[in-house]
Amino acid sequence: MFEYRLEASEGFARAGRLALPHGEVLTPAFMPVGTYGAVRGLHPAEVEASGAQIILGNTYHLHLRPGEETVRAMGGLNRFSSWPRPMLTDSGGFQVFSLAGLRTIEEGGVEFTSHIDGSVRTLTPESSMEIQRALGADVAMAFDHVVPGQASWALAEEGMERTLRWLDRCKARHAELDAGGWVLGAGENATSPQPPVPSPQTLWPIIQGGVHADLRMRSLEGTLARGPWTGIAIGGLSVGEPKPVMHRVLEGFAGALPDDRPRYLMGVGFPEDLIEGIARGVDLFDCVAATRNGRHGSAWTSVGRVNIRKATHRTADEPLDPACDCATCSRFSRGYLRHLFVAGEMLGLRLVSLHNVRFLIRIGERARTAILAGEFSSWSREWLRHYHPRGDA
């Protein structure tokens, strides 16, 4: 369980298999984001049919609504949301650090104001582990200190060092919870013992250090020194820094990452980011852009972005992307999709979101095929040559 097997590599690019309690994940792979236990606007059967092997749940959002106790009472996030395949939950850290002006960071943890009801709450390394254990995903993420993309060396060092200290606390609490006999650390039911969610769960650490190569390397070394992790995440990228900077950071430690563990680049990305990330040794990605852009009528296609709301699509009979095999492209015209958006009919949001999700998943599938065939370098160069990130949007 939780084993990763490297099948092939080409440069830094890798193809592998990750065994998780709810199934196997063939990498590289994009993980759609299911904020509230549902990939926005999509039915789990649609997400499954799109080829998604694993989806992500947001600890911050699920803690606020419906609350982890509700999810646990309903048998955990997989059962609650009727998603049969692997899941990963983030730690909530990224969300609470994004609540600028609404949170206070201390060594103990983060005090924040709920964006739902204004209540003051606390998230700590320990409570993040407790919440994630109650949610019961296959993979829990460490509670880290995220700094902005342009953070100074000093600020990035502070966040990175705190992330290491918090990792110790996450690891200790996660091990306690795993050993059973645990009770909740926070909330109204804190003293009522409840049975733990039965499915095994692993904990992945997060590399921080901003855009500073030396800090990233120290973060990696400090992290590896703290345990035999089953996977390693890279956080604090795609948070405002220029893309070439992100690429440089990834290249900086790609050679130092252990070969036998999956690498997860958090919060990334756009289609071209997946290609660039895979080329730099990344195995897993997640990002809300697929569904967020989809809800705004912005679709990725093999030649670039398409804004389906544009009047030029009014009587366009062709699909969003003639080269796409998704359920939307195989049935609906651009003209109909544009009409749905103009009329405010929610089927439109759903169909374009579904297309975008499939678009990213297929990049993972095709990159994998290319790596296994030793053709990733030429395939990715060709892909990037045809794709125009700006498109018509």
Place this chain on the structure above:
Amino acid sequence: MFEYRLEASEGFARAGRLALPHGEVLTPAFMPVGTYGAVRGLHPAEVEASGAQIILGNTYHLHLRPGEETVRAMGGLNRFSSWPRPMLTDSGGFQVFSLAGLRTIEEGGVEFTSHIDGSVRTLTPESSMEIQRALGADVAMAFDHVVPGQASWALAEEGMERTLRWLDRCKARHAELDAGGWVLGAGENATSPQPPVPSPQTLWPIIQGGVHADLRMRSLEGTLARGPWTGIAIGGLSVGEPKPVMHRVLEGFAGALPDDRPRYLMGVGFPEDLIEGIARGVDLFDCVAATRNGRHGSAWTSVGRVNIRKATHRTADEPLDPACDCATCSRFSRGYLRHLFVAGEMLGLRLVSLHNVRFLIRIGERARTAILAGEFSSWSREWLRHYHPRGDA
């Protein structure tokens, strides 16, 4: 084509088969409403899987967005919206008459102000036929004059007589369009000849007369005198009058309706309305309540209405309706559905809408089975005994 075959009857209740260009409709049947060429929030594959045999499109809404010329250029409403089965379009009359303060009624037609862009437009018996022909549904509806549910005898007579005069004009224009060589009567492309949508289309008249039995009978006689219609609709009910009054009106002319034509009760209804309507000889129904209520979290179940937003459902593991065979009830718990609504996740709207659509369709299916078995009277009595229209909502 357009033939209706009566298979069995029990009292006024009927089971039959209606042959339409896009397929056969087994009656009694509920027609989901696809306002903008999509049943709100639902994928055509979901609507088809729910057992829908025919859906309705709104001429008023489709005329404003995307416009009938766009639909025609895209090959008609079936092809445009990727709906392979029969369709019916209303005349737009009900919508423009509902625009109180925004429309002027004259013998020629109705001048109204678009709720989209404030533009002043006109709908006439002729232009309604032209728009519906461009949309290309299997069944077009006559452009009628609808009066409020509590309209006086004099007002109801005026609307009923005008509906008959307009029926002559609808019939004439529809025949011209059917004969081919027609051009558009309105809009910027009025003079550019375009090929008619190829699929055959029939025209159904609408009985008016408010709640007044004598006017309803005159309307029916006047309508039957005007042509060998392939179906007959009953309009102007469920528009504010008490339900017993609607039942009395239906009973008043149920015996006078021709046996060999389908009867369509427009804009009805709720589950109990279908049962009561079928008992009074109705074959077809349509209503937006299934999807509108669904979007507000109000679900019909075999024991009555359930408001899924209620806190009592927070950790409820059972489906909306344990007796339901819909795709929602077979996979999702009340607790999860409540969570989706509380979190504002649009999957919730969709899942409850889908349940409600299937709920009405299944009433048609079960009523049909009961009528064919000669058990409608006992089945419907039992159904109504268990169902509480108010429920917990």
